[in-house]
Amino acid sequence: MLLAYTLLLYREFFEGKTLYWGDILYYFQPMALFAAKEIQRGRLPLWNPFLLCGQPYVGNPQIGLFYPFSALLLWLSAWQYITLAALIHTYLAALFCYGFLKLRTQSTSAALLGAIVFSGSGAFLGKAQFPPMLFSLCYLPCVFYSVENAIQRGSFISKIQIAIAVCLLILAAHPQVAYLTFLLLFAYLPFRLHSLRRPTRTVQKKSSGPLKAFYGCVAGIIWGIFLSSCQLFPVLQLALDSSREHLTPWQANRFVLHPLDLLGLLFPHFFGSPAYANYWGAGNAWEIAVFIGWIPLIFIGYALLSWRYSPDVRFWCTVLLFALWLSFGISMGLYWIAFYVLPGIALFHDPARFLIVFHFAACVLAAHGYGIFRKQLPQRGAIYVTCSAVILTALPLVYYTTDWLPMVSPDRLTLTQTPIRLSFASRIYTPEHSTYWSRFVTEGYADYGESSRRFLQLRLHTLLPNLNMNADLPSASAYEPVPIAAAARVDGMTRLAISLGEPNAIRLISLMNVSALLLPRIYHFSNPWLNEIRSTYGPLRTYLNFYPHAQVWTVEQLIAVDNLMRQEDIMASPHFDPLKQAVLKRLPPHSHWVYNPLMPAKSVVAKAVWKSPDTLSIFVQTSHPTFVVCSVTAQPGWHARENGHDIPLYSTDMAFMGFPLSPGTHRLSLFYCPAAFAIGSYMSLSTLSVLIGMLLSQYMCKWRCHFRAARN
Known part of the structure; x- marks a missing residue:
């Protein structure tokens, strides 16, 4: 029955359609496509060179690289993988x-x-x-099932089940859902420990x-x-270097539930x-979705009638009220207190997610309420009441799925053309993407469903x-x-320089090795180094950058500044030229590199070729000591x-890498292999070996006991 119900929810999947809406189109499908290409080539994608001049792929807290279902990318397209995985996880949930x-x-x-x-x-x-969130939500009841199974039976296998459930919850790659699950589990x-001291009917007699x-x-x-360390350790490493470590209460209070939303x-x-593109509520519609059907509300009310006699009802009713209170955000006060009292809550935004x-x-x-109600029915008529309750519960939810599972044919999601063809060694830059984000995503959901072909192509x-990335x-x-x-930080500084028309904007763009600047047609950016392409490519105004830029280059002057704010001031100055100067936290030792200002720059040849997304091959020929910057x-x-010797790397121009050469x-090789990933992988494999x-x-002990019993 549950399988049939799940297939009914995803009925459009069997027409060859796929999920696409929201973050799937903008984030998770491109990420899944990148992983699929690398896995099919026999490589593990550790680094993503397509975003923000390069970002870690392993350790991305919303990418489940080691999640077992990611293996489906070997056979399925990214669109098929996301839709099929959502269907499977709905059934498993x-x-x-x-x-x-x-x-x-x-x-x-x-x-x-x-x-x-x-x-x-x-x-x-x-x-x-938001696929990782749905995948992680699947394991919320799984963890509670495993814990309850271990409490009632106390076997060693049940403890292994808890370990597997917790591991999959973390590998599914949505830290906020994992945090909420652990928060609820620790309550x-x-x-349950208290209820075991006073056994009830729901606790077996042989309970430990x-x-x-x-x-x-x-x-x-x-x-x-420990089993999920291969995911946890790189995530912790990225969290230390990310700009999103701790939020203020006002930053965290992004999407909240308003009292009127309870309607x-x-x-x-x-x-x-x-x-129907007529949503007028506050925030995102899917963040404040609270509808569970009308019949379950009746049974919740019936469960509350047994408040005095059922500890389970008292506990879950308390959880329900506190979660609802927290979802209102700082306006109701409890979330404000929890923000400073509960460890870890400051790492996440959106109090409305306490609605989970x-x-x-x-x-x-609702289940407890119906269980109590059914015990009062005569045995002969109970089956008819059950069928009626299940049907009346399922039908409104099946109808309601049209709000959350829009699907279109995959051919409508194909990018037919691009404004310009660039080599892998150069980049595009879209600094005003928030304008389009508001136009196509936030304002009215006009991009929704099969009837939105024109909007999808514009997007x-x-x-x-x-x-x-596609x-x-x-x-x-x-x-x-x-x-x-x-x-x-460099991206924000460059966007500000472009919006204000500052003279150093073109230099900051070239620092990031940008060959094409893409702006909405409502914007116009004038610079002698930028040449606008006179084409009619959709909603974009395309500029080619003729200011010198490259993947790697050498500089003539090093500036040592330890303070991050001072570095930003120097780079924002109109006199700063990143092709001639480099800002470092500290200078390289003189034993490795000596600066000679009299040597002309043209005596240096520097080239770079990407061998893989996480390996860069660099060729440098110089007649004097020099310093190489890599964007x-x-x-x-x-x-x-x-030649087997390590060369020290230095943080250069706030965000990039540099190194001295004699x-x-x-012929050098730059490769990405984080120690956190290696340590986490060893930890996961060691834990797996110990558990096996x-x-x-345990099985050998049982076999010996059975063998002795049979021999006796």
């Missing part, structure tokens, strides 16, 4: 939710109703336009001791965290619908980040939620090597 509710309610029909509500409501399916474990069960669950959670519980289209916890608690309460032709065009700009701080974002994990002919060894040891 229903299955795991059913398993957890069956353990807690001891009722098949109650668990079925709760699973239908969880997997079909807007709070879950609304996340389909649930003390509650409270402390033993608690320690077993904690051990499983720790094993799961969506009864009237799902009160604020309009994205499917609200939604899960509502599903559990594709804007080359909004990160659509440039055309194999590297970009100096990007839509990157967790960027390297230095690269984002690739600096990040711990980059190494320079020549006179002669040099422990599992085999």
Whole structure:
């Protein structure tokens, strides 16, 4: 029944259509396409050279490179992978939710109703336009099912199940959903520990001791965290170098639930619908989706009648109320307190995402309410009531999925042309992409559904980040939620210089090795070094950059400035020329490099060729000591090597890499291999080996016992 229900939700998938809406089109499909190309070539994509002059791919907190379902990219296109993976995870979410509710309610029909509500409501399916969030949400009930199974049975296998569930939750690559899951789990474990001391009907007689069960669950959670170290360690490394480490309460208070939005519980289209391009509510429609159907609301009310007699109802009702209170943001006060009290909450924005916890608690309460209601029915008529309740719950949710699962034919998502063909050694730059973002995404959802072919083509032709990846065009700009701080700072400084028409704008563009500047047609940028292409390419105004620029070059002067603000002041000066000067935190040692200002620059030849997305081959021929600058974002994990010898790299011009060279002919290789990834991989493999060894040891003990019993 759950499988049939899931296929009904994704009914357009069987017509050959794919999901595309929102972040799928702008971020996750280009990222998946890049990973698919690299995996099919037999390479592991560690570095992404297409965004912001280069960004880490491994360690991106919203990219599940090591998630097992990523293996589907070997056989499927990026569009097919996203849609099929969303369908599979919706079914798995229903299955795991059913398993957890069956353990807690001891009722098949109650668990079925709760699973239908969880997997079909807007709070879950609304996340389909953000695939990692939907994938991670699938493991929220999975973790609770594994924990409840370990508490009731106490076997070693159940602890392994917890480890696998926690590992998959983290590898699914949405840290905020993982954080909310752990937050709820750490509230649930003390509650269950207390309930084990006073057994109820839902606890089996052979249940292990409270402390033993608690320690077993904690051990499983720790094993799961160690098992996912290959994802966690690179993410932590990127978080240290990112501009998004801690938010203020006002920055975090982006998307919130307003009291009037609760009308969506009864009237799902009160604020309009994205499917009809008439949404007029505040914020994103999918962030505040609270509709779970009308029948479940009745059973939630029925569950509240047993408040005095059911500890489970009291716990989940408390969770529901606190999650709802937090989702209102700082205006209601509780989120403000939690922001400074709860560790880790300052790393994430959007208080409305506490509706995930609200939604899960509502599903559990609906299941408990129906379980209590069904016990009062006569045995003969219970099956008819169950069928009616399931159908009346499922039908509104199936109808409601048209708001959250828009699909189009893949041929409508093909980029037919690009404004200019560039080599892989140069980049495009789209500094005003926020203009198009507001036009096509935020204002009215006019880009939605099969009838929006013209809008979809306009969106594709804007080359909004990160659509440039589909055309194999590297970009100096990007839509990157967790960027390297230095690269984002240079990008922001360049965008400001362009908007103000400052004289150093063209030099900053050339510093990032930009060959083509793409602006909306409503903007005009005048500079003698820029030549506008007189073409009618969609909504773009295209300029070719004739100011000297290259992938690598040598400079004539080094400026040592330790303070980051001073570096930015020097680079913003109209007298700064990045092709002749370089700003460093510290000068290279004189034993490795000596600066000679009398040597002409033309005696140096420097070339660079990308061998792979994370390997750059550089050729330099010089007759004097020189300093080479490479327009690739600096990040711990980059190494320079020549003839087996390491060459030290220096942070140059705030965001890029540089290195000194002695006179002669040099052939170097720059490659990206972060230590955090290597350590995390060893940690994951070691943990996996230990768990397999422990599992085999348990089975061998059982086999010995059975063999002795048979021999006796």
